[in-house]
Amino acid sequence: MMERGQIKELLAFAVELVEAAGPIALEYFRRPLDVTDKSGGVWFDPVTQGDREIESFLRAELVRRFPEHGIIGEEEEDREAEGSINWVIDPIDGTRAFMSGMPAWGILLGLTDGDACLAGVMHQPYIGETFFGSAEGARMRRAGDEVELHTSAVAELSSATLYATHPEMFFTEESREAFDRVAAACRLMRYGGDCYSYCLLAMGQIDLVIENGLQPYDIIPLIPIIEGAGGIVTDGQGGPANEGGLVVVAANAKLHEQALELMNAKA
């Protein structure tokens, strides 16, 4: 397993790298986009030139600096690791927010060793915020200021705020009903957060994020930020969320337990 000092160094590198990719994203943000539909029209899945340029920039820097590490990204083929260390890239998480001009998207970069998510970064260059975390904790920096992140102490669903990006994420009846049961028990539920939701949870601003249909690269880079701030990330059964799919993210163990219980209750 990697040493703490080494993780810290790699995280600092990742933060600088992702922030350096911010201007590439801003070249395309709120500009006319050449949108390609990857899915062949079945489901609107936009991929922009910005996505591809950012991933290609991040990959080139990672390969140059860490040729032995693997790379898993949204837009290109996986690069095999010589050992067990991988970088996980989502060049623009929240492409639909990006295309709408809404700054709830982010550039994501995570570091894994086997199944362990060691470090992660989310950068929102238009707002100018960077969220990053590891076992050492989670922090946010903006305009030279840096603050520690701590999840909320809200311990009851009836006082909790729940976020998800879009109702259509819950495309199975089971996931839809599970989400609705939790939503009905919460004080407030809102859609539209994209990856920004997980950062709001790390900041203690919201208390639950439940999403479905995620790819591994959508969640892996966010796990160390959420956990570093004190939150809990699992799949729908309380197991690891690294594979994506349905994820249940809570500010603390009490809320997480209540959410999972309701989600898995028979209707």
Place this chain on the structure above:
Amino acid sequence: MMERGQIKELLAFAVELVEAAGPIALEYFRRPLDVTDKSGGVWFDPVTQGDREIESFLRAELVRRFPEHGIIGEEEEDREAEGSINWVIDPIDGTRAFMSGMPAWGILLGLTDGDACLAGVMHQPYIGETFFGSAEGARMRRAGDEVELHTSAVAELSSATLYATHPEMFFTEESREAFDRVAAACRLMRYGGDCYSYCLLAMGQIDLVIENGLQPYDIIPLIPIIEGAGGIVTDGQGGPANEGGLVVVAANAKLHEQALELMNAKA
């Protein structure tokens, strides 16, 4: 009716005033809130100290400068105009976004003469953007840069992006079904925009906003921004939207016509 030069002067004043209120909002944004439930628990309707302080600041400045003008605001009693000119205030539009740490809320200030919406301002102080408009056009300023706003030329629903804040806005079956018919015809539909959606439409980033259950102060300050950028704002029958309720906002006349037609089609 007010002269153009006078409207221009009042709009410039309004922009400065609303931007001066930004720091008050930021005192409360992402800080622990003393949330009061106005509705007595029936519907979660948070009012923060920030709301009240902002409205009180704006009112004091408006009364000092224009004692003859009326003031209509969310938090306090209406102030009667000596003539037909009124200022319309929503101190924090998008309180639920505000409480969640999501910067999709805004401080709204509009200027009306009878039924005419002459000028309007939306300020998002965390992102640092100000959107403002009148019959002269619409503009956005941020960090010293100022750009003209123009709505999109997207002329078919099948290429359009539709926004609304939350599905529960459509609390009548009729409004729900009308919204769903338009959503099904659009390329992309997203929730979670709050007042920021209308500014995204003015910027040409999205093409339609359909919302329900609005108060007059939720929409009046935004009308001159939308119309100044080339957009169209009406109620569900194509009449004026000043009263709030159901509003249909489109980037151009073609889209607006298609949306209204679908909304009013018998199922």
